[in-house]
Amino acid sequence: MNRDIFLEHLTTALCAITTPRFYETERGFQGELLVRLQRIIPEGFLPDQAIIEQEYQKRLRVHGLTIRPDIIIHEPFDPNRHLSRRDGNVAVIELKRAATVERAAADIESLVQMMEILDYPLAIFLNIASDVTHADVVPVEWRERIICFAVSLRNGKAHVVRSG
Incomplete structure (x- = not known):
């Protein structure tokens, strides 16, 4: 998967979310973002058999951590195709609504753990209803692989800010 094109698709999906209600809660925004990503990402763009989904709680015994991205x-995971749960991971996304520096730092630390343990090559932190990406709290050694976005509504249009 081409990372830059994926980030363009993500930006397009974010720009398409213009209903004020979705900016009121993380869960509402998450659901709409899933719908938009499904519509915007062209068939065949993602690796074979890759899907976009909201994740359930990771289990320590199975995944090596208990974070719910x-x-x-x-x-x-399919034991017939993958050697471990580290195989086949493409990207992980954490959303926070109007995140404080402390809450953003906690989510970014979760992203680092998921990248280290489950080998995600790309992580996204998305600050909803804000113009602040909090990219400055990403540890320097992870700034190439963790991209931060902020998205807010301005005059009925989505305003997207991206780090890096």
Whole structure:
């Protein structure tokens, strides 16, 4: 998967979310973002058998951590195709609504753990209803692989800010 094109698709999906209600809660925004990503990402763009889904709680015994990411893009684990749960992971996304620096830092630390343990090559932190990406709290050694976005509504249009 081409990372830059994926980030363009993500930006297009974010720009398409213009209903004020979705900016009121993380869960509402997450659901709409899933719908928009499904519509915008062309068939065949993602690796074979990769899906976009909201994730359930990770289990320590199975996954090596207990974090529940908001959205993951991955090939669901299949022991016939994958050697471990580290195989087939594409991207992980954490959403926060109007995140403070402390809340953003906690989510970014979760992204780092998921990248280290489950080998996600790309992570996204998305600050909803804000113009602040909090990219400055991403550890320097992770800034190439963790991209931060902020999205807010301005005069009925989505305003998207992206780090890096």
